[in-house]
Amino acid sequence: TKAFEHDAIRAQFPTLSQQIDGQTLCYLDTAATSQKPQSVINAVNQYYQLNNANVHRAAHQLSARATRDYEAVRSQVQGFINSNRVDEIIFTHGTTESINMVAHGLTAQFDKDDIILVDTAAHHANIVPWQQLAKQTGAIIKPIPLNDDLTIDVDAYEQLLSLAPKLVALTHVTNALGTVNPIIELTQKAKQAGAITLVDGAQAIAHFAIDVQQIGCDFYVFSGHKMYGPTGVGILYGRYQILDTLTPMLTGGEMIKTVSFNGTEFGSLPNKLEAGTPAISAVIGLGAAISFMSDLPSDLVEQHEQTLLHYLQQQLDQLGDISLYGAGPNNVGVVAFNLAGEHHQDVGILLDQQGIAVRCGHHCAMPLMQHLNLKGCCRASIGLYNNKQDIDLFIDALRKVKELLL
Ligand code: PMP
Helix, strand or coil: CCCCCHHHHHCCCHHHHCEECCEECEECECCCCCCCCHHHHHHHHHHHHHHCCCCCCCCCHHHHHHHHHHHHHHHHHHHHHCCCCHHHEEEECCHHHHHHHHHHHHHHHCCCCCEEEEECCCCHHHCHHHHHHHHHHCCEEEEECECCCCCECHHHHHHHHCCCCCEEEEECECCCCCCECCHHHHHHHHHHCCCEEEEECCCCCCCCCCCHHHHCCCEEEEEHHHCCCCCCCEEEEECHHHHCCCCCCCCCCCCEEEEECCEEEECCCCHHHCCCCCCHHHHHHHHHHHHHHHCCCHHHHHHHHHHHHHHHHHHHHHHCCEEEECCCCCCCCEEEEEECCCCHHHHHHHHHCCCEECEEECCCCHHHHHHCCCCCEEEEECCCCCCHHHHHHHHHHHHHHHHHHC
């Protein structure tokens, strides 16, 4: 079994060893973006220092190296999420772009009054592109209702599926609350109803193993920067038969077979959906991030994160005057809360003054906030590098905020 020496793992993240205003940085905002290990930073540097060239184009050696390294990451991603074919992996700029590419790419396949089911707790990135598609086609969006504990109401979901929706847009793990949806069951039911399925995995990918074939979805999307990789790269996984039907959102170089003024023939997957020069350095950094994660004992990492999250939930609960939202034993990565009647931004500022980084606001989930009748809330989120001391620093700081405000 692989070793799990937490101090040594944490020490690989240079940002975490700095002080903020003379206090130890306590980073609890990994759900917004994760910190990067030295190996990822080195991989990006090395590409620029040694191998910088455009991919796929030139015959020279630097380009060959860049192309080799870029395409090797595609295979790495394929293995990481267990997709069936390497050309089912499309490099995008992030989850947002991936979902936009699917919504744009399917527009021609939609008719007026086609139904799209969308998770009420979805991130705006998994709502707004469908609204744009609906606007253009006359399709109808129906939110999937939530239970009191803010999990998906499966009975209501089944009723909506009886309307034979054309597409179902699901969230694997919600970013605002950390709710883990029973994604295999939800996807299976949608498939039985004949719907196309897209799963937003942005908050799942860093926390547990993903197997897209086991989930059985048509599309699975995520961002590199939330899984210890660089910003600027994301993944669109699509089942080949349906991925190949998407109308490209971007057209131009790289994605064609032939071009003449009589017309253009598009190339095949994956190039057809990767017009223009991609974020080569970010892709190479993503490869290093996958290597970093794959070298760790995933079961022990998961256990560590779950122990920390439960400790965090319990400490918040014990502090008093705290409202927790949708916090359950099966959640992953995230705790959402407010301090009595205090504004979440005030709490955030007072925490920041003590070196604590959390996020406060609507978390790009305004429909969920409306459902909760909230303007916003604070969110503390963890990554594999966090430790018990981070939680204790956070709780101590929040206790001071409470004494100050209440
Ligand atoms: N979906 C979820 C669930 C997210 O957490 C995020 C990032 N906050 C996104 C989509 C959008 O990701 P990105 O900003 O990297 O495109």
